[in-house]
Amino acid sequence: MMMNEIINIKSKLNQIKKIWTPKIIEQMNDYHIKVAKFKDEFVWHSHTDTDEVFIVIEGSMTIHFRDKDVHLNKGDMYVVPKGIEHKPSAINECEVLLIEPAGTVNTGDVDSELKASNKEWI
Amino acid sequence: MMMNEIINIKSKLNQIKKIWTPKIIEQMNDYHIKVAKFKDEFVWHSHTDTDEVFIVIEGSMTIHFRDKDVHLNKGDMYVVPKGIEHKPSAINECEVLLIEPAGTVNTGDVDSELKASNKEWI
Numbered sequence: 187m188m189m190n191e192i193i194n195i196k197s198k199l200n201q202i203k204k205i206w207t208p209k210i211i212e213q214m215n216d217y218h219i220k221v222a223k224f225k226d227e228f229v230w231h232s233h234t235d236t237d238e239v240f241i242v243i244e245g246s247m248t249i250h251f252r253d254k255d256v257h258l259n260k261g262d263m264y265v266v267p268k269g270i271e272h273k274p275s276a277i278n279e280c281e282v283l284l285i286e287p288a289g290t291v292n293t294g295d296v297d298s299e300l301k302a303s304n305k306e307w308i
Numbered sequence: 309m310m311m312n313e314i315i316n317i318k319s320k321l322n323q324i325k326k327i328w329t330p331k332i333i334e335q336m337n338d339y340h341i342k343v344a345k346f347k348d349e350f351v352w353h354s355h356t357d358t359d360e361v362f363i364v365i366e367g368s369m370t371i372h373f374r375d376k377d378v379h380l381n382k383g384d385m386y387v388v389p390k391g392i393e394h395k396p397s398a399i400n401e402c403e404v405l406l407i408e409p410a411g412t413v414n415t416g417d418v419d420s421e422l423k424a425s426n427k428e429w430i
Contacts, residue, residue, distance in 0.1 A: 192378060193385040195363070214359040214387050214407060217339070237336040241317070256314060263315040265336050285336060285407065 195221065195243055199281045201308050206300050208284055208292055209308035220284040221308070222292075224276040231271065231294035238266045238286050245280035249273070317343065317365060321403045323430050328422050330406055330414055331430035342406040343430070344414075346398040353393065353416035360388045360408050367402035371395070 198211045199221045208222040224247055240249065241263045249256045249264060250273040258264055266272050293301040320333045321343045330344040346369055362371065363385045371378045371386060372395040380386055388394050415423040 190387075190389070192380060195383050195385055212361070212385060212387055214361045215390075215409070217407075219361065219385070219407075239334070239336045239341065258314060261317050263317055263334060263341070265312075265334055267312070268337075285339075285341075287337070 195283060196281075198308055199223065199243060205279070206292065207302040207306075208304075209306055211308060213288065216288050217285060218288045218290070220286070222282050222284060223279055224274055224282055225279045226275065228274045229293055229296055229298045229300055230273045231296040231298070232269055233266075233286070233290060233294045234269055236268050236287050236290060238268075238290070239284060240264050240266065240274075241283040241285075243281040243283055245276065245278055247274060247276040247280040247282065250275060317405060318403075320430055321345065321365060327401070328414065329424040329428075330426075331428050333430060335410065338410050339407060340410045340412070342408070344404050344406060345401055346396055346404055347401045348397065350396045351415055351418055351420045351422055352395045353418040353420070354391055355388075355408070355412060355416045356391055358390050358409050358412060360390075360412070361406060362386050362388065362396075363405040363407075365403040365405055367398065367400055369396060369398040369402040369404065372397060 202223050205223045205225045208220040210218045210220050212219040242258045246259045291304050315333050324345050327345045327347045330342040332340045332342050334341040364380045364382050368381045413426050
């Protein structure tokens with residue numbers, strides 16, 4: 187639990203070694219704030235019970251939807267609505283801040299080898 | 309409601325004219341993501357029912373507590389726990405991202421001329 191500490195977002199991102207593996211950096215109420223590095227393609231999935239906030243800290247990425255692609259650059263934010271299938275991707279490594287309820291699983295409703303722990307802090 | 313749009317955080321901040329007046333830029337579940345400009349001193353207050361996330365987008369600021377001062381620079385995040393009295397301040401104008409439940413009032417439990425609407429989007 188990091189509450190009551192100053193969290194430098196870039197410093198936390200610099201500690202991440204594995205792509206597509208979000209790490210918790212803070213908690214507010216029953217929500218977690220996480221950082222992650224994205225590269226190449228993630229898996230199609232959705233989160234049945236929650237919206238999901240993406241904020242690009244460094245680089246650029248795409249969120250693919252079944253009917254459109256959303257391109258995000260540094261400083262952009264996008265909320266994926268709950269229940270909507272999406273697939274993040276990034277041509278070059280992209281650093282992202284995520285906001286979602288504690289316990290949210292990165293692969294949502296889908297079984298995948300990219301499924302990461304939803305409990306690891308960094 | 310901006311959901312399903314790409315939100316550039318700096319562009320939203322550039323539209324803010326009045327200090328200490330948070331504006332909503334996005335909603336996720338029943339939470340609002342807001343931007344605000346801080347300068348000089350805010351008022352001592354607390355939020356009885358919720359933690360509050362501060363992320364410094366540009367500049368630097370201080371969150372005063374009764375027992376300590378927390379100095380935040382660009383890229384730093386801090387969570388003020390619910391019920392804890394605090395007073396934000398900034399020597400020079402500081403641009404901030406806030407995350408808190410929809411309906412949260414900037415002055416919390418305190419009556420002040422700095423009380424702002426909790427419903428205005430930008």
